[in-house]
Amino acid sequence: MTARLPGTAERPETGAGDATASSRTATASAGRGADGHALLEVSDLRMYFPITEGILLERHVGDVRAVDGVSLEIRRGETLGLVGESGCGKSTTGRAITRLYRPTGGRIVFDGTDITRAEGEPLRRIRRRMQMIFQDPYSSLNPRMTAAGIVGEPLDIHAIGTKTERRERVRELFRIVGLDPDFGERYPHEFSGGQRQRIGVARSLAVNPDLIVADEPISALDVSIQAQIINLLERLQAQFGLTYLFIAHDLSVVRHISDRIAVMYLGRIVELAGTRELHAAPLHPYSVALLSAVPIPDPAVEARRRRVILRGDVPNPASPPPGCHFHTRCWLRERLGNPPECETVSPPLAEWRPRHFAACHFVDRLGEMPESAAPATSGVSRPPARETPPA
Amino acid sequence: MALLEVRDLVVQFHTHDGTVHAVNGVSLDVEEGETLGLVGESGCGKSVTNLAVMRLLPRPAGRIVGGQVRFEGIDLAGLPESQMRELRGRDIAMIFQDPMTSLNPVLTIEEQMVETIRAHRDVRQAEARERAIELLRMVGIPRPEARLKSFPHHFSGGMRQRVMIAMALALEPKLLIADEPTTALDVTIQAQVLELLQRLTTERGTAVILITHDLGVVAGMAHRINVMYAGFVVETGLTTELFAHPRHPYTVGLLHSIPRLDAEEGEPLIPIEGTPPDLRRPPVGCPFAPRCAWRLPACWEDNPALEPVLRGATVETTGPRATHRIACWNPPLPQEAAAGRPLREGFVPAPPPGGTLRAPSELEVPVEEDLVVFEPGGGPVTALPGAHELPEPPAGDGR
Known part of the structure; x- marks a missing residue:
């Protein structure tokens, strides 16, 4: 298929060469990650949702290709950020990996076990080792269950411990996430949004998982609460050696928490690199635009910045553009005089620099542009903020 | 005379659960052609202030209890509904968060x-x-x-x-109120819409009130910013001034609790502890006191007024020389604002009067750092890599 498995080519690698894992926050990956051992390997993952017509005789008329050939690897103890806009397939990827969906194609290997087609008891055993945290702490907690019941439910499902042990474990989990265990008999609506998300985090920790897939865990929370949850997740990772797949649309948050970042666009990974590399020198024109679109809370910086403003909207994933999915909005293609291969050939996710993968035919041409690293290349800019209003 | 003048606006909602004190004495001015950013979290009163200006508060629950709203010198509160209808859209227009609804x-x-x-x-x-x-x-x-x-x-x-x-x-219109205009949009689309909004309003000289929770959005768009918390304006000033020298603990806290795309690598976030107050309780003392790292005993009792940072300075409410004002008894020093926490020797935030914790975070406890791994029935649950050589937990993120 189009993509080869990122991260496999240059393994094994010694700790000294692992700039990505060792340079990022010491708290997040202290000493781990450097061994390069993959906890999860995903290759050519495809998840199509059928489109049907008719009521009685449902005819299959097409597919929404939510995930269309995603390959990635998550090493033990690291945080892989999965970033992209709504509809890019990042959440579907997370749900397919945790086998909440049955993938259309591809392969998911968790700690050496192929779980792509696992069902029943083997799947349940694997699920104990990977848990999810959801975006909306309002709809992801059963309103009729007490907080302690919610946190303890995974222990019941997996029949872990005696009743007394389970109750003690729930109290411990409350303390771990910073909630008073004496309030376990309260119901979700009695907690604030941030506290509810702590309950969701406690539930995900209940069975001592290896991998936690966090799907937009803070986007429903108020700004002043978001940092509490981010710091909690970082501390728990250090404390319990957790591996995270952190799915979010907010690049600033993803950059803060991730060791490596995968950028998705219309069901495919367009760039995959260490956080520092991606931020300092993005190789895909979409990543360049994405980075430049994130507002920075500093008027001095904002006034200096020039933005790459993409034209148009994300195309419909039911009928993605041929060739490179991004070509309809690509500023680089336009600058290069619309070369034909963008419309016909899907660019493979290739390793352009060590451990830095990008799916673009013209990564090398990005380098020819002046100030290629800075998102100033396109020449499309936003007028600087008006310093003084008209008198 | 400013284009829009709001004075001591008080808005309350009467609900089955009691009276919600949504806006508790907000004053703001907007000059022609000026963009004012209203920043705060959900429930801080930023949207309600503007619904009150437009006289669009949900009835009968929402009521303007006090204060004045003057647009081009005309008191909007006293305007008959027919004239208000003419004014809406023609003189003051509004864009909402969700264009679908x-x-x-x-x-x-x-x-x-x-x-x-x-x-x-x-x-x-x-x-x-x-x-x-x-x-x-x-x-x-x-x-x-x-x-x-x-x-x-x-x-x-x-x-x-x-x-x-x-x-x-x-x-x-002379004034455009944009209430979270890009919150529902993806970031590349947000960039398009903000660019459009800025270009069109600049060309036409339209004054804008931009309501958002995103400090990044106002940084690039607004001339001036009002930071709101629990129905109060707690800090106001020119955008450049407010970001360069934030003086209210809440503003300082916000700036330190969001990850910046251009931040130093590994720079820790300093969260604001606790949760926003329950607006059903009438405000006593400074609304931010329960979450404030700089609070003094007085903060629990008296709510500070919005005063110039430079005491005694003459107050200009609009324009390029608008006065930087804060409502705080104990503003962070510049080096403290930069660090995001108090640096004064031996300073501890004042405990609540009477020792009872009135803080809204009553359900939360300090996090226990030294935890044992749960082993039901004596056997290890699963291999927990790294669990036995626990690294030092990062300091200062107790919650």
Whole structure:
């Protein structure tokens, strides 16, 4: 298929060469990650949702290709950020990996076990080792269950411990996430949004998982609460050696928490690199635009910045553009005089620099542009903020 | 005289659960052609302030209990509803967060735009239609003649927001209130819409009140910023001044609790502890005191007024020399604002009076750092890599 498995080519690698894992926050990956051992390997993952017509005789008329050939690897103890806009397939990827969906194609290997087609008891055993945290702490907690019941439910499902042990474990989990265990008999609506998300985090920790897939865990929370949850997740990772797949649309948050970042666009990974590399020198024109679109809370910086403003909207994933999915909005293609291969050939996710993968035919041409690293290349800019209003 | 003057606005909602103190004495001015950013979290009163200005508070629950709203010198509170209707859209227009719910789903774009134009201008159907096409072209909608016949659901979120902007600017209002205009949009679409909004309002000299929770958005768009918390303005000043020298603990806290794309690597976030207050309790003392790292005993008792940072300075409310003002008894020193925490030797935030924790975070406890791994029935649950050599937990993130 189009993509080869990122991260496999240059393994094994010694700790000294692992700039990505060792340079990022010491708290997040202290000493781990450097061994390069993959906890999860995903290759050519495809998840199509059928489109049907008719009521009685449902005819299959097409597919929404939510995930269309995603390959990635998550090493033990690291945080892989999965970033992209709504509809890019990042959440579907997370749900397919945790086998909440049955993938259309591809392969998911968790700690050496192929779980792509696992069902029943083997799947349940694997699920104990990977848990999810959801975006909306309002709809992801059963309103009729007490907080302690919610946190303890995974222990019941997996029949872990005696009743007394389970109750003690729930109290411990409350303390771990910073909630008073004496309030376990309260119901979700009695907690604030941030506290509810702590309950969701406690539930995900209940069975001592290896991998936690966090799907937009803070986007429903108020700004002043978001940092509490981010710091909690970082501390728990250090404390319990957790591996995270952190799915979010907010690049600033993803950059803060991730060791490596995968950028998705219309069901495919367009760039995959260490956080520092991606931020300092993005190789895909979409990543360049994405980075430049994130507002920075500093008027001095904002006034200096020039933005790459993409034209148009994300195309419909039911009928993605041929060739490179991004070509309809690509500023680089336009600058290069619309070369034909963008419309016909899907660019493979290739390793352009060590451990830095990008799916673009013209990564090398990005380098020819002046100030290629800075998102100033396109020449499309936003007028600087008006310093003084008209008198 | 400013274009819009709001003085000591108090808005309350009467609900089954009691009175919600949504806005507790907000004053703000907006000058012609000026962009004012209103920043705060959900429930801080930023939207309610503007609904009160537009007299669109949900009835009968919402009521303006005190204060004045003057637009071009006219007291809006005393205006009959018929005149208020004329003013809305013509002089003050509004853009809402979710363009799907603010456009009528059963009418075409043409019907909605023509209706808006003809409600205020004495023009024929055909003229209004021409104007609508022109407006859609202005906001960058391709093939506007054809798109007029479309329904809102035919458009993407970004395109719908463009239609909203076209409708809001149809009558060349003097003031545009944009309530979280890009919150529902993806970041690349947000960049498009903000660019459009800024270009059009600058060209026309339209004053803008930009309501958002995103400090990044106001940093690039607003001349001045009002930071709101629990129905109060706690800090106000020029955008450049407020970001360079934030002086209120809440503003300082916000700036340190969001990750910045251009931050140093590994820079820790300093969260604001606790949760926003329950607005059903009448405000006593400084509303931010329970979460404030700089609080003094006085903060629990008296709510500080919005005063110039430089004591005794003459107050200018608008324009390029607007006075930087804060409502705080114990503002962080510049080096403390930069560090995000108090640095004074031996300083501890004042405990609540009487020792009872009135803090809203009563359900939370300090996190226990030294935890044992749970082993039901004596056996290890699963291999927990790294669990036995626990690294030092990062300091200062107790919650």
